Structures are given as C-alpha cells and as structure tokens.
Amino acid sequence: MGSELTYRGHDAQVAEDGGAYSPKPEKRLLWLSRPVRYLLREQRLLFVFVGMALASVFFVFAPSSNSPATADSYLSTDLARSSYVPAVHGGYRTALERGFAGGKVPLGLKRKGLRIVVTGGAGFVGSHLVDRLIERGDSVIVVDNFFTGRKENVMHHFGNPNFELIRHDVVEPLLLEVDQIYHLACPASPVHYKFNPVKTIKTNVVGTLNMLGLAKRVGARFLLTSTSEVYGDPLQHPQVETYWGNVNPIGVRSCYDEGKRTAETLTMDYHRGAQVEVRIARIFNTYGPRMCIDDGRVVSNFVAQALRKEPLTVYGDGKQTRSFQYVSDLVEGLMKLMEGEHVGPFNLGNPGEFTMLELAKVVQDTIDPNAKIEFRENTADDPHKRKPDITQAKELLNWEPKIPLREGLPLMVTDFSKRIFGDQ
Numbered sequence: 001m002g003s004e005l006t007y008r009g010h011d012a013q014v015a016e017d018g019g020a021y022s023p024k025p026e027k028r029l030l031w032l033s034r035p036v037r038y039l040l041r042e043q044r045l046l047f048v049f050v051g052m053a054l055a056s057v058f059f060v061f062a063p064s065s066n067s068p069a070t071a072d073s074y075l076s077t078d079l080a081r082s083s084y085v086p087a088v089h090g091g092y093r094t095a096l097e098r099g100f101a102g103g104k105v106p107l108g109l110k111r112k113g114l115r116i117v118v119t120g121g122a123g124f125v126g127s128h129l130v131d132r133l134i135e136r137g138d139s140v141i142v143v144d145n146f147f148t149g150r151k152e153n154v155m156h157h158f159g160n161p162n163f164e165l166i167r168h169d170v171v172e173p174l175l176l177e178v179d180q181i182y183h184l185a186c187p188a189s190p191v192h193y194k195f196n197p198v199k200t201i202k203t204n205v206v207g208t209l210n211m212l213g214l215a216k217r218v219g220a221r222f223l224l225t226s227t228s229e230v231y232g233d234p235l236q237h238p239q240v241e242t243y244w245g246n247v248n249p250i251g252v253r254s255c256y257d258e259g260k261r262t263a264e265t266l267t268m269d270y271h272r273g274a275q276v277e278v279r280i281a282r283i284f285n286t287y288g289p290r291m292c293i294d295d296g297r298v299v300s301n302f303v304a305q306a307l308r309k310e311p312l313t314v315y316g317d318g319k320q321t322r323s324f325q326y327v328s329d330l331v332e333g334l335m336k337l338m339e340g341e342h343v344g345p346f347n348l349g350n351p352g353e354f355t356m357l358e359l360a361k362v363v364q365d366t367i368d369p370n371a372k373i374e375f376r377e378n379t380a381d382d383p384h385k386r387k388p389d390i391t392q393a394k395e396l397l398n399w400e401p402k403i404p405l406r407e408g409l410p411l412m413v414t415d416f417s418k419r420i421f422g423d424q
C-alpha cells in the first residue's frame with residue numbers, strides 16, 4: 001500500500017514537469033550512507049577542503065601582537081615551556097586561565113594587561129618600574145609601608161583605574177589576585193637599613209616568605225630584587241653569578257646582605273619545593289631621579305652636596321670602586337627577566353667601573369667644577385671593589401645597559417635641584 005502511494009507521487013511529479021524530469025543516475029553511490037553521498041555530490045567535499053586550507057593560511061600568517069611583553073610571550077616563555085606546571089592554587093585564575101592560552105592573540109583582540117603587584121613600588125626603583133608597567137597597559141597594585149618610599153613618586157597615577165596603592169607592611173600576610181609579583185620592598189641604602197636592623201632582616205625574611213606564599217597561592221610569577229651585596233667584599237673580580245661571595249654574617253651590614261642572601265634561598269626553595277615560578281635579579285648600584293636625597297648612597301650624596309655647595313664627602317682613600325647604572329636600564333632588565341624563561345640569578349648593573357674619586361670628578365664636571373672634596377674615615381665592611389660581569393644577562397636576556405654615567409647624571413641633577421630648591 002505504502003509503495004503504491006510513493007509510486008503515484010512520482011507519477012504526479014512527472015505529469016507536473018511536463019515529463020521533463022529524469023532522476024540522476026546515482027546508482028553507483030547507493031552503497032554509501034546518505035551523508036557521505038551528500039558530501040560527494042557536486043564537489044562539496046572539495047569546497048570544504050579549500051575552505052579549511054584558506055582558513056589555515058589566514059591564521060598562520062595573521063599578525064600577532066608585537067608588544068615585548070605580550071601575554072603570549074609571558075606564557076610561551078615559561079608557563080608553556082617550563083618543566084614545572086604552575087602550582088595548584090585555591091580558586092584564583094592565572095593569566096593562562098584568563099584566556100591567554102598559548103599561540104597568538106586572536107586577530108582583532110588587544111593584548112589583555114596583566115595584574116601585577118610591585119612591593120616597594122613607591123620607592124626609587126619601584127616607582128620607575130610602575131611607570132613602565134602602566135605604560136605597557138598592565139594593572140598595577142603598589143604595596144608599600146612608606147618607610148623610604150614617597151606618595152609623590154607615584155602620585156601621577158592617582159585616578160588611573162589601572163593603578164592602586166595599598167599602605168601595607170610586607171611582614172604581614174596579604175592576599176591579592178595577581179599574575180606577577182615584583183618584590184622590591186626593603187630599604188636599600190645603608191642609612192635606612194641600619195636604622196632598624198631587626199626590622200630590615202624581618203622585611204627580607206618574613207616579607208619575602210609572605211610574598212612567596214602569595215605567589216604560590218595564586219599561581220603568580222615572583223621576581224626578587226636581590227643585590228650585589230650578596231657578594232660581600234668580593235675576592236673575585238668582576239663578580240660572576242656563580243661566585244658565592246665573601247660576606248660578614250655578624251657585621252652591621254649583615255641585616256641587609258645576609259637578609260638578601262636568605263631571601264634568595266627562600267626564593268629558590270619555593271621554586272624547587274613548591275614549583276613557584278621565580279626570577280632573581282642581583283642589582284648593582286643604581287642612580288636616577290626620585291632617589292632619596294639624603295640616603296647616604298654615594299651618587300645621591302655627591303649630587304646633593306654639589307648642588308648645596310657643600311664639600312663632597314669621600315669615605316676612606318676614595319680608591320674603592322663601584323659601577324653605576326641608570327635606573328631606566330635597570331627597569332628594562334627587570335622586565336626582561338620577568339618575561340624571560342630563565343630563573344637566574346642575574347647580575348643587573350653597568351660594568352663601567354669608577355673609583356669614588358673618579359665619580360667625584362664626574363659630579364664636579366656636571367654640577368660644580370669648584371666643589372671641594374673632603375675625606376672621612378671609611379665605614380665598616382665597605383667593599384673595596386664592585387663590578388658586575390653581565391655576560392649571562394647579555395646572552396640569555398639580550399640585555400645590557402645603554403646609558404653611561406655622564407649621560408645619566410645630568411637627568412638626576414635636574415630632579416634633585418627641583419626637589420632641593422623648588423621650581424626656581
């Protein structure tokens with residue numbers, strides 16, 4: 001009965017078309033299932049392949065974001081390649097989970113900024129780093145207790161929705177949802193770190209522990225700003241990262257020197273034991289605008305003294321050497337280290353070596369040729385020589401400082417004279 005009805009239907013169609021309809025001779029494909037037959041008909045399959053090929057060519061050659069610190073560079077460098085998988089963390093999303101999962105940033109989508117904590121971000125180096133991160137499009141949270149830092153250093157970001165400032169002491173725990181942690185909080189000049197040595201060592205040890213704990217908990221990458229002081233009064237010159245140093249563990253500078261050495265130990269133990277992504281920078285003497293004016297560091301001392309027409313105080317015979325790096329070079333190095341795939345430690349400093357007397361001469365030439373030099377008794381444990389070997393940073397981070405002392409110093413002098421004498 002059913003077949004009869006079907007048959008009549010065909011008849012009816014033939015009649016309507018005036019007898020022109022003739023079914024296609026497809027009997028050869030009858031053994032194939034219906035969807036496959038559909039695909040094979042009228043070269044549909046061919047068009048599907050051509051479409052797929054065009055799409056692949058498009059995505060392979062489409063431009064990706066070239067920003068030096070794109071989220072994908074962040075991932076491809078470490079999260080993707082590292083032998084460690086980010087630690088399991090309690091409910092917070094890393095950059096990976098927030099949509100930067102490898103490959104290129106899809107066309108038409110702008111790189112999504114990272115959320116970054118800078119501890120000590122209201123200080124000298126920290127505030128310059130914050131400027132660069134904000135400029136790059138990241139969201140920055142500064143955590144600072146204002147021991148040596150100043151609100152004025154970051155005030156120009158107030159009102160920017162990508163900027164937050166938290167008054168907090170890193171010796172107390174803190175919970176924030178972030179992708180990266182630049183840990184700078186620690187007084188850096190002898191005047192300040194000797195002011196309360198117990199607090200200094202606590203900042204270095206407990207503060208670093210707290211920030212490493214945070215990094216572990218939220219799966220953030222952690223960068224420690226260590227120091228050339230870990231080499232102490234070095235017996236090897238220039239200092240290579242493999243040198244273990246010659247440090248007095250019980251001296252007046254030990255709260256800082258040994259504090260930073262312990263901070264390095266903690267950082268490496270969290271890396272090996274808790275799979276935290278870490279980076280270590282060993283910073284050599286750095287100078288530039290926003291340094292504390294009377295902090296006892298030799299460059300800021302000489303510049304402030306020359307501007308105030310006071311004699312330049314040289315401790316000891318003035319033959320001890322230091323290397324001076326301009327702050328923008330350091331910030332560049334720190335960012336390259338954070339974005340790169342190597343843990344370190346890396347020396348970040350300018351290998352140009354000056355005796356204190358040579359530095360005094362550069363200051364005289366820049367500010368006041370008549371500035372007098374006054375010799376004072378040297379302080380305890382003052383290293384005789386300091387010069388970084390930066391071969392490793394050159395090779396692995398493609399970084400080296402660009403600004404020589406005679407170019408950087410005038411930039412600092414402009415800032416210091418404004419702060420000492422006002423705008424006049």
Ligand SMILES: NC(=O)c1ccc[n+]([C@@H]2O[C@H](COP(=O)([O-])OP(=O)(O)OC[C@H]3O[C@@H](n4cnc5c(N)ncnc54)[C@H](O)[C@@H]3O)[C@@H](O)[C@H]2O)c1
Pocket residue numbers: 119120121122123124125126143144145146147148149150168169170171183184185186187188189203207225226227228282283284285286287292
């Ligand atoms: N500038 C250099 O030449 C140099 C050399 C070697 C290492 N470093 C390291 O770089 C980092 C920054 O140095 P800087 O020259 O900008 O010094 P800085 O003193 O200007 O900045 C340190 C910042 O940390 C803050 N801070 C200190 N203790 C804190 C605490 N317990 N909790 C929260 N915030 C705290 C200070 O208020 C300040 O804003 C330091 O860790 C320092 O050891 C600097």
